[in-house]
Amino acid sequence: MTNFVEPAVHLLAWTRFDAAKAFNLTGWTVDDDTDPTGGQALAEFAGRSCFQSWKKPRPETSTNAGYLANILRQNHESVVEHATATFYVTGVSRSLLTELTRHRHLSLSVVSQRYVDESDARMVRPPAADSNALIGGLLDDVDSAANIAYVGIVTRLTEQGMNRKQAREAARAVLPNMTETRFVVTGNLRAWRDVLRRRWHVAADAEIRRFAGLILAELRELAPNVFQDFPAEPFGTGE
Structure with missing residues (x-):
């Protein structure tokens, strides 16, 4: 079966964030434990801009991981739409x-x-x-x-x-x-979360579940705090 091919996903583009400009505008500094110029920082900035909460008064949300974990628990996923992969x-x-x-919500060029x-x-x-x-x-x-x-x-x-x-x-x-x-496929991080919720599931089609696993592995490297709530193995039941 030499004509059969294995799946692969290759990251081409990722949102960049101007942390220096954000600091000049608001005095807010990016958590050192996250990519200070990437989409995770942009998602936090967007969320904090809603309430102008630049001072990080609460220890549990003072890091990017903690802030985004709180956002995800509350299902306020609109802030992660600002970043794309x-x-x-x-x-x-x-x-x-x-x-x-x-x-x-995915954009495809096939x-x-x-x-x-x-x-x-x-x-x-x-x-x-x-x-x-x-x-x-x-x-x-x-x-x-x-x-x-x-x-x-x-x-x-x-x-x-x-x-x-x-x-x-x-x-x-x-x-x-x-x-x-x-194909080339672009999605904001909320759109990718939706793909994973539906496809990184034991009841999903086997090939697209395998694809979802490859995408999740890439996104975990890129934006681990945005995808921190997804399990390492497909979730759910087979029904």
């Missing part, structure tokens, strides 16, 4: 993409099957097939048959005078849901 995602299926588009030649497209093996040779063999057969049909349709239609875009547009009809797609 952008990823380039590879090795996921068109099926996963269909699921992800249900999260309306590879076009009309313009891009899919004759050498890679496939994404569903997690249920990871340790099942029989299912893997059947998926190989589907991949091979789809490739033959795709190339045949493109070849025949271009011979008949269609341009490549028109031919590929028609031929993509035979590509299976497991065909790899690649």
Whole structure:
């Protein structure tokens, strides 16, 4: 099954915060234990701006971690909308993409099957097939048959005078849901929290749950205080 590919998420962009300007405007200083120029600091600044509470009088909310923990407990997640994270995602299926588009607050730029030649497209093996040779063999057969049909349709239609875009547009009809797609996706941190609440769950589709785990790992490195309440393993029940 050499044509199968593993998923990957690559951080491309992340909100930057001007801590020096914030200090000049308000006298507020960023907690030294957090990224002073990142989205976590911006989320705290936004929250404190609502009440002009720059002095940090309460020890339990004097750090960025404590302040954001209190915000999350109260479900005041609007302040984390100010920060965004952008990823380039590879090795996921068109099926996963269909699921992800249900999260309306994400912005997606997806590879076009009309313009891009899919004759050498890679496939994404569903997690249920990871340790099942029989299912893997059947998926190989589907991949091979789809490739033959795709190339045949493109070849025949271009011979008949269609341009490549028109031919590929028609031929993509035979590509299976497991065909790899690649995309750039941006979400504010509240939108990513919504994705994780719904997809980092034992009842979620297995592939998108695996994707959610990769995203969570990246976001924990980037903004651990914003995602401090998510467990290391998928939560919930299977129902």
